[in-house]
Amino acid sequence: MADNSKNSKKTTKRRTTHRESVDIVKVCAFWGIFLAAALFIASGILNLINVSFTIISILDLIAKLALLVAVAFPAYSYVRGKGKVWKIIYWVAMIIYILGCVFSVIRL
Numbered sequence: 001m002a003d004n005s006k007n008s009k010k011t012t013k014r015r016t017t018h019r020e021s022v023d024i025v026k027v028c029a030f031w032g033i034f035l036a037a038a039l040f041i042a043s044g045i046l047n048l049i050n051v052s053f054t055i056i057s058i059l060d061l062i063a064k065l066a067l068l069v070a071v072a073f074p075a076y077s078y079v080r081g082k083g084k085v086w087k088i089i090y091w092v093a094m095i096i097y098i099l100g101c102v103f104s105v106i107r108l
Contacts, residue, residue, distance in 0.1 A: 025073045032070025039063035057104075064101045068094075 043059040072094065079090045 025077065028073050029070040032066040032068075035066040036063040036070070039066070061101055061104070064104075068097060068101070 039059045040063050043056045043063070046056050046059070075090060079086045
């Protein structure tokens with residue numbers, strides 16, 4: 001009978017690191033989308049009242065970077081378990097996106 005009481009106890013393991021990373025991803029996603037939406041609206045309003053193009057382009061850049069933060073963490077958590085090729089594709093896409101953001105602000 002003593003052996004049955006040992007087997008009836010359940011052991012639970014907590015995965016705090018996974019939960020914390022998921023919460024960080026959710027927070028970044030929310031604030032990234034919120035900031036991007038607010039900055040897109042602000043740049044639209046400033047464009048209507050003919051404010052300098054430089055200010056509008058800087059606000060658009062900040063909005064795009066906020067979206068990058070919102071998307072980068074979930075995308076990396078998806079790629080983390082994949083092979084080396086997927087990680088290379090991820091980093092190339094990140095670099096292209098960042099360069100696209102920067103060069104869309106700079107008028108050549």
